[in-house]
Amino acid sequence: MAERKDCEEILLALRFLAESLGVPARLKSTREDIETAGFGPRREFSVMLAEVDGKIAAICLYFPIFSSWMGKPGLYIQDLFVHEEFRNAQIGEKLLRRVAQAAGNDGYHYLRLTVDHGNQAGARFYLRHGFEPASDETSYRLYGPAFEKFGDSGN
Numbered sequence: 456m457a458e459r460k461d462c463e464e465i466l467l468a469l470r471f472l473a474e475s476l477g478v479p480a481r482l483k484s485t486r487e488d489i490e491t492a493g494f495g496p497r498r499e500f501s502v503m504l505a506e507v508d509g510k511i512a513a514i515c516l517y518f519p520i521f522s523s524w525m526g527k528p529g530l531y532i533q534d535l536f537v538h539e540e541f542r543n544a545q546i547g548e549k550l551l552r553r554v555a556q557a558a559g560n561d562g563y564h565y566l567r568l569t570v571d572h573g574n575q576a577g578a579r580f581y582l583r584h585g586f587e588p589a590s591d592e593t594s595y596r597l598y599g600p601a602f603e604k605f606g607d608s609g610n
Contacts, residue, residue: 457502459494461511462486465502468514472536476571500533503557505541505550512541513550520567529565530558535577548584569594 457465466486473482492499493516505513516534521527532554537547555566568586570578582588597605 457493457504457514459490461502461504462489462494464504464511465489465493465514465516468511468536468538469516469534471538472534476574478571503550503554505537505546505553507541507544507546511538512544513537513546515550515554517554519563522565525564527564528562529567530554530563532566532568535568547580551584 463486466484466489469482469484470479473479493502500516500518503515503517504511505515514534514536515532517530517532520529520531522529532551535547535551537550551566558566566586568581570581578588
């Protein structure tokens with residue numbers, strides 16, 4: 456599991472992920488954001504690391520979710536990133552399997568994630584390991600000024 460001292464490495468992996476997807480400007484997180492949200496008094500997420508020869512090879516950032524339809528808790532995989540030099544060593548698969556094992560041991564019953572539309576290699580990776588695309592729903596998001604306006608207009 457990642458520790459507070461790993462915040463810079465986590466942020467670096469997120470930067471590389473955003474760059475690899477061609478959307479570096481979308482990453483707004485700072486080291487302080489990662490430290491506060493991941494290692495502060497109210498932990499919003501956890502990160503499992505894969506190391507090779509003392510070097511961080513991959514990260515998996517996740518947090519608990521709950522399916523009211525299944526009546527079961529699960530984990531949402533927000534980010535899985537493997538550094539370029541380790542991509543042919545099955546590090547991502549091993550890390551994801553370790554997260555799944557830990558989840559099962561902690562009473563979680565499923566993993567859920569989304570794949571960016573342009574990330575065909577990622578989609579193939581997840582399909583190859585038994586993940587199924589959700590054809591019955593579409594993800595929507597509300598953030599930034601629209602989030603603030605929506606929240607403020609309810610008064």
